[in-house]
Amino acid sequence: MSEADPTTEAASQPACFHCGLPVPKGAPYQAVIDGQPRPMCCPGCQAVAESIVAAGLGDFYRHREGPARTVQELVPEALREMALYDQPELQKSFVHAEAGSVREASLILEGITCAACVWLNERHVGALPGVLSFQVNYSTHRARVRWDDSRIHLSDILKAISAIGYIAHPFDPGRQEAVYKKERGQALRRIGVAALGTMQVMMIAVGLYAGDYQGMDPELREFLRWVSLLIALPVVLYSARPFFQSAWRDLRRRRPGMDVPVALAIGGAFLASAYNTLTGGAEVYYDSVTMFTFFLLTGRYLEMSARHRAGQAAEELVRLMPATATRIAEDGSEERVAAVQLEPGDRVLVRPGETVPADGRVLEGQSSVDESLLSGESLPQPCAPGQPLIGGTVNIESPLLMQVEKVGEDTVLSAIVRLLDRAQTEKPRVARLADRVAGWFVVALLLLAAAVAWYWWRTDPAHAFAITLSVLVVTCPCALSLATPVAVTAATGALTRLGLLTTRSHALETLARVSHMVFDKTGTLTEGRLQLVRVQRLGQLTRDRCLAIAAALEQGSEHPLARALVRESEVRLAALEVRAVPGEGVEGEVQGRRYRIGSREFALGLGGRSRPLPAALEEETGTLVFLADGRGLLAVFVFEDRMRPGAQQALQALRELGIEVSLLSGDAERPVRRVARALDIEHAVSGLKPQQKLAHLKALQAQGAVVAMVGDGVNDAPVLAGAQVSIAMGGGTQLAASAADMVLLSEQLPHLADGVRTARRTLSVIRQNLGWAAVYNLCAVPLAVAGWVAPWMAAIGMSLSSLLVVLNSLRLRRIPGQ
Numbered sequence: 001m002s003e004a005d006p007t008t009e010a011a012s013q014p015a016c017f018h019c020g021l022p023v024p025k026g027a028p029y030q031a032v033i034d035g036q037p038r039p040m041c042c043p044g045c046q047a048v049a050e051s052i053v054a055a056g057l058g059d060f061y062r063h064r065e066g067p068a069r070t071v072q073e074l075v076p077e078a079l080r081e082m083a084l085y086d087q088p089e090l091q092k093s094f095v096h097a098e099a100g101s102v103r104e105a106s107l108i109l110e111g112i113t114c115a116a117c118v119w120l121n122e123r124h125v126g127a128l129p130g131v132l133s134f135q136v137n138y139s140t141h142r143a144r145v146r147w148d149d150s151r152i153h154l155s156d157i158l159k160a161i162s163a164i165g166y167i168a169h170p171f172d173p174g175r176q177e178a179v180y181k182k183e184r185g186q187a188l189r190r191i192g193v194a195a196l197g198t199m200q201v202m203m204i205a206v207g208l209y210a211g212d213y214q215g216m217d218p219e220l221r222e223f224l225r226w227v228s229l230l231i232a233l234p235v236v237l238y239s240a241r242p243f244f245q246s247a248w249r250d251l252r253r254r255r256p257g258m259d260v261p262v263a264l265a266i267g268g269a270f271l272a273s274a275y276n277t278l279t280g281g282a283e284v285y286y287d288s289v290t291m292f293t294f295f296l297l298t299g300r301y302l303e304m305s306a307r308h309r310a311g312q313a314a315e316e317l318v319r320l321m322p323a324t325a326t327r328i329a330e331d332g333s334e335e336r337v338a339a340v341q342l343e344p345g346d347r348v349l350v351r352p353g354e355t356v357p358a359d360g361r362v363l364e365g366q367s368s369v370d371e372s373l374l375s376g377e378s379l380p381q382p383c384a385p386g387q388p389l390i391g392g393t394v395n396i397e398s399p400l401l402m403q404v405e406k407v408g409e410d411t412v413l414s415a416i417v418r419l420l421d422r423a424q425t426e427k428p429r430v431a432r433l434a435d436r437v438a439g440w441f442v443v444a445l446l447l448l449a450a451a452v453a454w455y456w457w458r459t460d461p462a463h464a465f466a467i468t469l470s471v472l473v474v475t476c477p478c479a480l481s482l483a484t485p486v487a488v489t490a491a492t493g494a495l496t497r498l499g500l501l502t503t504r505s506h507a508l509e510t511l512a513r514v515s516h517m518v519f520d521k522t523g524t525l526t527e528g529r530l531q532l533v534r535v536q537r538l539g540q541l542t543r544d545r546c547l548a549i550a551a552a553l554e555q556g557s558e559h560p561l562a563r564a565l566v567r568e569s570e571v572r573l574a575a576l577e578v579r580a581v582p583g584e585g586v587e588g589e590v591q592g593r594r595y596r597i598g599s600r601e602f603a604l605g606l607g608g609r610s611r612p613l614p615a616a617l618e619e620e621t622g623t624l625v626f627l628a629d630g631r632g633l634l635a636v637f638v639f640e641d642r643m644r645p646g647a648q649q650a651l652q653a654l655r656e657l658g659i660e661v662s663l664l665s666g667d668a669e670r671p672v673r674r675v676a677r678a679l680d681i682e683h684a685v686s687g688l689k690p691q692q693k694l695a696h697l698k699a700l701q702a703q704g705a706v707v708a709m710v711g712d713g714v715n716d717a718p719v720l721a722g723a724q725v726s727i728a729m730g731g732g733t734q735l736a737a738s739a740a741d742m743v744l745l746s747e748q749l750p751h752l753a754d755g756v757r758t759a760r761r762t763l764s765v766i767r768q769n770l771g772w773a774a775v776y777n778l779c780a781v782p783l784a785v786a787g788w789v790a791p792w793m794a795a796i797g798m799s800l801s802s803l804l805v806v807l808n809s810l811r812l813r814r815i816p817g818q
C-alpha cells in the first residue's frame with residue numbers, strides 16, 4: 001500500500017498528515033485529529049484538516065487509503081476560476097435547470113481513491129445548506145449534484161469540495177472515455193503478463209510432475225523451481241495487485257469482500273512456494289498461483305466490458321451531438337460555428353448526412369431523418385416545415401433549414417443522458433442484497449478454511465497447506481458476486497438499444513414481477529396526434545373566434561389536445577391568469593373575459609347553464625373538448641385520434657404473459673369505450689381525474705397487485721408516481737420532465753412485452769447463476785475438504801464456474817425476435 005501512517009514514513013522529516021508531503025523544518029502547522037496533534041506542511045493543509053475535523057468528518061483519516069492530494073490545487077486562483085462556473089453561458093452546456101431555482105449537474109471528481117473518499121464527499125457536500133442531493137458513483141468517479149441556486153451557487157459547492165482536498169469539474173464525456181480506455185488497457189496488460197507467466201510456469205510444472213514420477217536430478221529440480229519463482233513474481237506483484245489492494249481496503253472497512261479469500265489464496269500459495277523453494281520443501285504451487293490469477297483477471301475483464309458497454313450507451317448518445325454547425329447569418333451567409341455556441345432562435349443549415357446539432361423546428365425543406373440511435377426506430381421519419389427536429393438525429397435526403405429552439409442541457413438528448421445516468425448511480429436492490437450476503441459468505445468461507453487447516457494440520461501436516469489452498473480457491477465466491485451485476489447490465493443495455501430506457505435501477509426487477517399493467521388513453525394507446533374534425537358552435541361566437549380563444553388558453557399546455565388546438569388557430573391572442581388543471585382543462589382570461597376549456601363538467605364550472613347537446617354530438621365517439629364562459633357553453637371541438645399501430649398485438653402479448661391490462665382515462669365514456677372495444681380491454685374506466693386514477697391504482701395494489709402504469713410523462717405524472725413501476729411514452733419535449741422509472745423512447749407498445757420478457761429472463765438468469773454457484777460449491781467443497789482436489793484443479797473449477805455465469809448472463813444481450 002502506498003500509505004501507512006504518513007508520520008512514520010520518514011522519521012527525520014515528518015510527512016504532512018493530510019497530504020503526505022514532507023513538512024519543512026520548523027514549520028509550526030498542526031491539526032488535532034482524533035485527539036492527537038498531527039504535523040501539517042502548510043496553512044492550506046492545516047485549514048483543510050481542521051475543516052474536516054470541524055465538520056465531524058474526522059473518520060475520513062481512519063478510512064482513507066492514501067494521503068489527500070497536494071494542496072497546490074487549492075491556491076486562490078483555482079478558487080477564483082470556480083466562480084466562472086456560475087456564469088449562465090458556461091453553465092448552459094452542463095447544468096440542467098429545473099422548476100424554480102433548482103439546478104442539477106454532473107461533475108467528475110478527481111482524487112477519489114477509496115470508498116472513504118466517497119463517504120466524506122457525500123457527507124460534506126450533502127450537508128451544505130441549499131444542496132438538495134449529492135451522490136458519488138465510486139466506479140465512475142462521477143457525482144450528480146442537485147442544488148437550489150437561490151441558496152447556494154455552484155462555485156460554493158466546488159469550493160466546498162476543494163476545501164476537503166478533492167477537485168471537481170464539470171463532467172466531460174471525452175475524459176470519461178479516456179478513463180475507461182486506461183482501465184481497459186491496464187486490465188489487458190495485467191492479463192497479458194499473467195497469461196505469459198502461466199504458460200511458462202505450466203510448461204515447467206509439467207516437467208516437474210514428470211520428474212516426480214520418473215525421478216529427476218535434484219539440482220535440475222531446484223533450478224526449475226527457481227525459474228518458476230522468477231516467472232511467477234511479476235504475475236503476483238503486478239497482475240494480482242488489484243486483488244491485494246481491494247482485499248486490503250475491505251479489511252480496513254471490516255467488510256470482507258470476495259477479494260479477501262482470493263488475496264489469501266494467491267499470496268499464501270506464492271509465499272509457501274517461495275519458502276519451499278528456498279528450503280527445498282516438498283511442494284510448490286506456482287502453476288496454481290499464475291493460473292488462478294489469469295482466470296480471475298479474465299473473468300473480471302469480461303464483467304468490466306459489460307459494465308463499460310452499458311455506461312457507453314450514454315456516452316455514445318452524447319457523442320451523437322456534432323461539434324460544429326452551419327449557422328445562417330442575418331444576411332444569408334453561411335458560417336461554421338461550434339455547436340455549443342448555438343442559441344435559441346439561430347437558423348442552421350443541416351445538409352444530408354449531417355447530424356442535427358440542437359433541438360428545433362424545420363423552416364424549409366422536405367427530408368427524412370434517422371432517429372434510430374435515439375429511439376431505436378429504424379425507419380427514417382419524414383419531416384417537413386413546421387415539424388420538430390431532435391438534436392442527434394441524422395438528416396438523410398435533402399438539406400433542411402432549421403430554427404434552433406433548445407440547446408445544451410435543455411435538449412432531448414441531454415435529458416436521455418441524465419436519465420441513463422441516474423439509473424447507473426443507483427445500485428439495484430438485488431445487487432445490494434448480493435453484496436450483503438457475499439460478506440457473510442466470505443466470513444463463513446474463511447472460517448471453513450481455518451477449520452480445514454486445523455484438522456489437516458493435526459492429521460496430515462504434509463498435505464495440510466495444499467488442501468487448505470484448494471478449499472480457498474474452490475470456494476472463491478466469484479460466480480456468486482458476478483451473478484447479478486453482469487445479468488442486469490446486459491439486459492439493460494439490450495433494452496436501451498431497443499428504445500426502452502431504464503432510468504431507475506429497480507425498474508427491471510419490478511417489471512419482472514408485474515401482474516397488472518394500467519394504460520392511459522390519449523397519447524399512450526392512441527398516437528396523441530389529434531385531428532380536429534369538427535367545431536360545433538353553441539353560442540354567438542364565430543368558429544374562428546372560438547378557435548382563437550381556445551388556442552390562447554392552451555398555449556402553455558403540453559396536453560396533446562392543447563397542442564392540436566394551438567396548431568389550428570392562425571390568430572394569436574394573449575391569455576392572462578392561465579390555470580391548468582391536469583385531467584380537466586384550462587381556465588384563463590382572454591380580452592377581459594374568463595373562459596374555460598376542457599371536459600364538459602369542468603367547462604361548466606364557471607357557472608354556465610348546461611343545455612342538452614345536439615343529438616349528433618351525443619353520438620360522437622371522438623374526444624370532445626368544451627369551451628365555455630360564465631354564461632354557458634360556446635363551442636365543442638371534436639377530435640379524432642388514431643390507435644397506435646401494434647397496440648392490439650401488444651396488449652395481446654401482455655395478456656399471454658399473464659398480465660392483466662386495464663385502461664384508466666380522463667376522457668368521456670364513448671371514446672374510451674371505443675378504444676377498449678377495439679383493443680379487447682375488459683377493465684376500462686372513463687371520466688377519471690388524476691386523483692381518481694391514483695385511487696384505482698391504490699385499490700389494485702391493496703389487493704396485492706404489482707402495477708405498472710404506462711402514460712405520458714407530463715400529464716400523468718402523479719399517477720405514474722403511484723405505480724410500482726412507471727413507464728412514460730417518450731415524446732420529445734415531455735422527456736425532460738419525466739420522472740418515470742422507464743421511458744419508452746421508441747413509442748412502440750410491443751416493446752413493453754419485450755421489456756417484461758427480458759426482465760423475467762433476467763431474474764431467471766440471476767436465479768440460474770446463483771443456483772449454479774450453490775450446486776458447484778456443494779459438490780466441490782466436500783471434495784476439496786476431503787483432500788481430493790489439487791490446487792490447480794481447484795483453480796480451473798472455480799474459473800469455469802465464473803465463466804459459465806458470465807456467459808449465461810451475456811445471453812441477455814440479445815432479445816429474441818429482434
Ligand code: ADP
Pocket residue numbers: 520521522523554557559561562581582583584585586597598599600623624625664665666667668688690715
Ligand atoms: P387521458 O386519460 O385520456 O389521457 P387526460 O386525463 O389527459 O386524458 O384528460 C382528460 C380530459 O380532460 C380530456 O379528455 C379533456 O376533455 C380534458 N383536458 C385535460 N387537459 C386539457 C387541456 N389542456 N385542454 C383541453 N382539455 C383538457
Ligand code: MG
Pocket residue numbers: 520521522523711712715716
Ligand atoms: Mg393522458
